Amino acid sequence: GRDAAFATELTYGTLRAVGTLDAVVAAAARRPVERIDPPTRDALRLGAYQLLRMRVPAHAAVSSTVDLVRVVAPAAIGFANAVLRVIASRDFDAWIAELAPDAEADPIGHLALAHQHPAWIVRAFAEALGGDLAETTELLIANNERPAVHLCARPGRAEAARLAEEVGGTPGRFSPYAVYLPGGDPGELAALRDGRAHVQDEGSQLVAAALVAAPLDGTDRRWLDLCAGPGGKAGLLGALAAERGAEVTAVEVAEHRARLVTEATAGLPVHVHCADGRAVGRYPALPEGGFDRVLVDAPCTGLGALRRRPESRWRRQPSDLPPLTQVQRELLVAALRAVRPGGVVAYVTCSPHIVETHVTVVEATRRFGRPVDFVDARPLLPEGMPEIGDGPTVQLWPHRQGTDAMFLAVLRRTG
Numbered sequence: 001g002r003d004a005a006f007a008t009e010l011t012y013g014t015l016r017a018v019g020t021l022d023a024v025v026a027a028a029a030r031r032p033v034e035r036i037d038p039p040t041r042d043a044l045r046l047g048a049y050q051l052l053r054m055r056v057p058a059h060a061a062v063s064s065t066v067d068l069v070r071v072v073a074p075a076a077i078g079f080a081n082a083v084l085r086v087i088a089s090r091d092f093d094a095w096i097a098e099l100a101p102d103a104e105a106d107p108i109g110h111l112a113l114a115h116q117h118p119a120w121i122v123r124a125f126a127e128a129l130g131g132d133l134a135e136t137t138e139l140l141i142a143n144n145e146r147p148a149v150h151l152c153a154r155p156g157r158a159e160a161a162r163l164a165e166e167v168g169g170t171p172g173r174f175s176p177y178a179v180y181l182p183g184g185d186p187g188e189l190a191a192l193r194d195g196r197a198h199v200q201d202e203g204s205q206l207v208a209a210a211l212v213a214a215p216l217d218g219t220d221r222r223w224l225d226l227c228a229g230p231g232g233k234a235g236l237l238g239a240l241a242a243e244r245g246a247e248v249t250a251v252e253v254a255e256h257r258a259r260l261v262t263e264a265t266a267g268l269p270v271h272v273h274c275a276d277g278r279a280v281g282r283y284p285a286l287p288e289g290g291f292d293r294v295l296v297d298a299p300c301t302g303l304g305a306l307r308r309r310p311e312s313r314w315r316r317q318p319s320d321l322p323p324l325t326q327v328q329r330e331l332l333v334a335a336l337r338a339v340r341p342g343g344v345v346a347y348v349t350c351s352p353h354i355v356e357t358h359v360t361v362v363e364a365t366r367r368f369g370r371p372v373d374f375v376d377a378r379p380l381l382p383e384g385m386p387e388i389g390d391g392p393t394v395q396l397w398p399h400r401q402g403t404d405a406m407f408l409a410v411l412r413r414t415g
């Protein structure tokens with residue numbers, strides 16, 4: 001009901017905005033948030049979110065937050081009351097005007113505070129968008145909206161238009177398999193329980209289907225998903241493989257995630273192996289040159305899916321990048337070794353960070369040392385997709401296509 005919707009908005013919204021809320025709380029309390037004890041700090045964050053970002057009347061937001069402090073930190077009631085009154089004395093825009101760096105002198109810092117993202121992430125987005133700060137702003141706004149849940153109607157088992165009718169959703173704009181859900185708990189849907197569909201962002205569907213759409217001469221029966229957990233793309237690849245008489249080898253290094261892949265692909269021609277994808281040539285299921293199509297959906301920062309994981313933007317750090325990019329390069333080199341000459345590799349991330357996308361691809365193809373061509377990925381996507389760039393790689397964006405910010409490079413091993 002309405003209480004549940006309020007609680008959801010308050011929780012997700014506060015998590016998403018926490019860096020900006022902390023700047024306001026610190027200014028109002030005249031001390032760094034680290035010096036406020038955690039239960040009181042959390043209550044003040046929730047109060048600040050209601051005051052500045054929800055249409056909760058100030059007296060109600062203050063009194064409900066003070067009631068909360070009374071339970072979690074009774075000694076801080078007076079302090080919390082005073083801080084909340086200062087926060088309530090201005091609206092969100094006035095606080096941003098007071099606290100954010102000057103928009104001319106430090107545009108990234110200004111956007112970061114105003115749109116509730118860490119500055120290093122805003123900088124990475126701006127770089128991936130060619131320095132266009134107006135478009136970067138559109139992206140930040142899109143990242144703060146709660147996205148619809150997307151379903152993938154599994155080819156051969158369900159049809160998107162029918163499924164949309166069944167679940168009260170609408171067919172996706174681009175992916176022939178996508179259905180947008182209006183809300184509610186998708187876990188309760190019969191179509192998910194009986195394996196006709198799975199939850200998957202439309203962008204993820206598009207990049208997995210693009211691997212299968214890449215033109216290929218010769219055999220086309222042995223497909224490999226080198227980073228398969230928890231199994232969203234393996235589910236779609238498996239359904240497509242079943243229609244085409246192909247088989248999928250799905251590799252996942254983490255045991256519990258490998259189990260999820262097994263569950264997600266029940267009844268499909270998918271063979272799951274819990275192994276390190278870099279072990280190509282050293283593991284019987286991963287022979288060198290043994291595959292016609294290979295997907296590398298690499299572990300990454302997930303900066304392209306911030307709208308679906310409200311707190312992740314504040315947990316991620318620039319120091320996450322070096323170990324991730326190292327694994328990404330090693331996995332892509334392994335994929336190029338696993339594919340036969342003439343076969344295709346799709347390198348995918350749900351991050352638009354250039355270091356995880358272009359830099360990884362260039363560096364891995366250099367390290368591979370044998371000839372590789374870029375395949376133009378644009379014609380491998382459904383016709384009519386707007387703003388997919390100049391190729392050969394494709395970067396999708398929440399504010400452009402309404403998908404997560406998936407990156408796709410398709411490579412053909414030529415020797």
Ligand SMILES: C[S@@+](CC[C@H](N)C(=O)[O-])C[C@H]1O[C@@H](n2cnc3c(N)ncnc32)[C@H](O)[C@@H]1O
Pocket residue numbers: 204226227228229230231232233234251252253254257275276277278297298299300327331
């Ligand atoms: C982005 S997720 C893949 C998502 C998956 N393709 C899907 O659509 O559901 C990356 C996965 O790679 C796995 N991984 C990380 N390092 C790996 C390695 N060296 N070999 C195989 N899998 C690895 C992670 O455990 C994680 O499950």
